[in-house]
Amino acid sequence: DTEVTQTPKHLVMGMTNKKSLKCEQHMGHRAMYWYKQKAKKPPELMFVYSYEKLSINESVPSRFSPECPNSSLLNLHLHALQPEDSALYLCASSQEKRGGSYEQYFGPGTRLTVT
Amino acid sequence: AQSVTQLDSQVPVFEEAPVELRCNYSSSVSVYLFWYVQYPNQGLQLLLKYLSGSTLVKGINGFEAEFNKSQTSFHLRKPSVHISDTAEYFCAVKRTSGSRLTFGEGTQLTVNP
Numbered sequence: 001d002t003e004v005t006q007t008p009k010h011l012v013m014g015m016t017n018k019k020s021l022k023c024e025q026h027m028g029h030r031a032m033y034w035y036k037q038k039a040k041k042p043p044e045l046m047f048v049y050s051y052e053k054l055s056i057n058e059s060v061p062s063r064f065s066p067e068c069p070n071s072s073l074l075n076l077h078l079h080a081l082q083p084e085d086s087a088l089y090l091c092a093s094s095q096e097k098r099g100g101s102y103e104q105y106f107g108p109g110t111r112l113t114v115t
Numbered sequence: 116a117q118s119v120t121q122l123d124s125q126v127p128v129f130e131e132a133p134v135e136l137r138c139n140y141s142s143s144v145s146v147y148l149f150w151y152v153q154y155p156n157q158g159l160q161l162l163l164k165y166l167s168g169s170t171l172v173k174g175i176n177g178f179e180a181e182f183n184k185s186q187t188s189f190h191l192r193k194p195s196v197h198i199s200d201t202a203e204y205f206c207a208v209k210r211t212s213g214s215r216l217t218f219g220e221g222t223q224l225t226v227n228p
Contacts, residue, residue: 006158040203040221041220041221042205042218042221043159043218045216048214048215050214055214056215090158090159092159101209102147103147103149103161103164104161105161106158106159107158108157108158109158
């Protein structure tokens with residue numbers, strides 16, 4: 001099973017709202033990722049968690065707040081977003097190995113629209 | 116740092132024709148190479164990967180790719196495409212150490228009847 005699940009599938013929120021995106025995997029992967037993807041562009045890395053600890057933050061604005069409650073779950077908390085934050089948000093996971101990781105498996109994404 | 120160049124942004128082909136999507140990479144260290152496919156309004160699906168060993172890699176849906184270290188290329192091929200292969204294809208590279216994937220800009224494959 002190479003499935004990564006994400007909820008919700010679609011989300012519309014106002015600029016003053018607080019919402020959360022959720023991601024789950026049961027492959028025993030210890031690395032999890034958040035990406036942002038704009039139309040017709042490749043995914044852009046936002047955050048990486050390794051063994052439930054934040055290992056990479058790509059200078060993402062503080063209105064995006066990641067959380068990794070356990071090895072299977074990854075959340076992205078959203079607050080005071082801007083219209084330009086509208087995008088497809090993808091979660092991914094990978095098996096860790098010594099000094100790095102292998103291939104990443106992606107979820108179906110959450111289509112976020114900020115109004 | 117690594118970089119990936121997908122040489123064609125759009126590739127139109129007719130159904131049952133062969134197709135090659137080209138990918139060149141640049142890296143000063145050993146890398147892993149991947150091809151992902153993205154259908155409209157979906158996430159990325161791993162088509163195939165090169166980690167080590169045989170340079171000819173077979174993936175899902177009848178796709179294959181060949182790793183050429185001297186030409187730093189990892190071209191994706193399929194001998195006969197279907198309408199359902201219409202999608203965006205991303206080539207990606209990752210250092211053998213580390214977690215960061217570097218993507219190419221993508222190639223839109225459109226299969227026409």
